[in-house]
Amino acid sequence: QVQLVESGGGVVQPGRSLRLSCAASGFTFSRYTIHWVRQAPGKGLDWVAVVSYDGSHRNYADSVKGRITISRDNSKNTLYLQMNSLRPEDTAVYYCARDGGGTILPGYQDYSFDLWGQGTLVTVSS
Amino acid sequence: QSALTQPASVSGSPGQSITIPCTGTSSDVGSYNLVSWYQQNPGKAPKLMIYEVTKRPSGVSYRFSGSKSGNTASLTISGLQAEDEADYYCCSYAGGSTLVFGGGTKLTVL
Numbered sequence: 712q713v714q715l716v717e718s719g720g721g722v723v724q725p726g727r728s729l730r731l732s733c734a735a736s737g738f739t740f741s742r743y744t745i746h747w748v749r750q751a752p753g754k755g756l757d758w759v760a761v762v763s764y765d766g767s768h769r770n771y772a773d774s775v776k777g778r779i780t781i782s783r784d785n786s787k788n789t790l791y792l793q794m795n796s797l798r799p800e801d802t803a804v805y806y807c808a809r810d811g812g813g814t815i816l817p818g819y820q821d822y823s824f825d826l827w828g829q830g831t832l833v834t835v836s837s
Numbered sequence: 838q839s840a841l842t843q844p845a846s847v848s849g850s851p852g853q854s855i856t857i858p859c860t861g862t863s864s865d866v867g868s869y870n871l872v873s874w875y876q877q878n879p880g881k882a883p884k885l886m887i888y889e890v891t892k893r894p895s896g897v898s899y900r901f902s903g904s905k906s907g908n909t910a911s912l913t914i915s916g917l918q919a920e921d922e923a924d925y926y927c928c929s930y931a932g933g934s935t936l937v938f939g940g941g942t943k944l945t946v947l
Contacts, residue, residue, distance in 0.1 A: 746936070755840070755941040756875070756883065756926050761934055770934040806882060811894075822930040823873035823888035830882060 713737035713826065715807050720831030723797055733790035733807030733828055741765070741785040743813030744820050747792050749803035752831075757803070760792065761810075763770075764818040798837045804830040841866065841927055841939035848945040854915040857942045859927030860908060865937055867908040871930035874903060874912045876923045877941075883926065889910060914944075922946045 716739045719731040733745070760781040769781050780793040790807050809823030811835040812818075842860040848856040859866065859874075866872055870890045875883035885894050887903035890910060900915045910929070914921055925937040 721851075748938075756928070756935040756938040758928070758938060761936075768934065772935065811885070811888060821889055822869075822871040822936060823885055823928070824875070824883070825885050825888070825894060827882035827884075 715809065715826060715828035717805060717807055717828040717831035720805065720833045722834045722836060724837050725798060725835055726782060727797055728793070728795045729797060729833060731792040731794070731805055731831055733792075733835070735788045735790070735809075738809075738826075739813075740783075740788040742817040744810040744818065745783065745790050746808045746810065746824060747781060747790075747803075748806045748808050748824065748827075750806070751800075751803040754803075759805070762790065794833070797833075799835050802833060802835045804832050806830045809810075839937070841929060841937055843925075843927060843942045845940070846943045846945065848933045848947055849914075849917045850947045851917055851919065853917050854913060855917060855922045855944065856924055857912045857914075857927075857944070858913070859929075861910070861929055861937070862908055863927040865931040866905065866910050868932070869930045870905065872903065872905060872910040874899035874901075875926045875928065876921075877926065886925075917946055920947050921945045936945045 716734045746761045762781045778796045782791045791803045808824035811823045812821035814816040872890045874887040877883040890905045925942045933938045
């Protein structure tokens with residue numbers, strides 16, 4: 712079954728850290744660029760970060776730059792999001808999402824999200 | 838990285854057509870044919886409906902179509918059905934490996 716499954720969410724105090732994971736199955740994980748997208752309660756979607764198919768290139772939204780690190784382990788078919796210095800405004804459901812371009816060619820990006828996980832909720836509160 | 842602009846809500850009756858605009862700038866929507874659209878039902882993950890402005894993924898109804906003119910992309914749903922009621926989001930490549938979403942539009946089928 713082709714899927715992405717996030718884990719690692721929970722309640723954390725402001726200033727603390729949390730690491731999210733996204734386990735991929737049913738497809739060749741190493742072909743695809745993967746993103747993190749978040750959604751605050753009752754709000755819209757917000758792009759967070761991207762990592763290239765081989766992990767060599769990463770980029771971040773300005774709102775999280777310097778506090779969040781995206782990484783992947785292709786041998787484990789797993790994506791990670793290390794979140795430090797968490798703020799209440801980071802409270803959201805965090806989704807991992809696959810860039811559809813890898814279906815055409817390994818590493819190719821069409822900057823659309825053709826496969827999403829179910830999301831994991833991060834709540835930053837004292 | 839300012840959000841793309843979408844109307845907060847649109848509505849239509851069954852069988853009608855509706856269009857949801859998504860306005861960006863010359864740095865995102867206007868510069869790249871890399872606009873995608875997502876449908877999201879309550880409590881669910883988003884679903885890809887349109888990519889690269891006009892392309893429809895396998896399994897998405899032909900009633901969904903996309904277009905772009907200048908800095909504004911649009912999603913059109915024809916033959917509106919009750920099951921189309923959901924939130925819709927546009928997304929555009931914004932250069933430098935970054936993406937930006939619209940604020941979302943709630944579609945109500947009357």
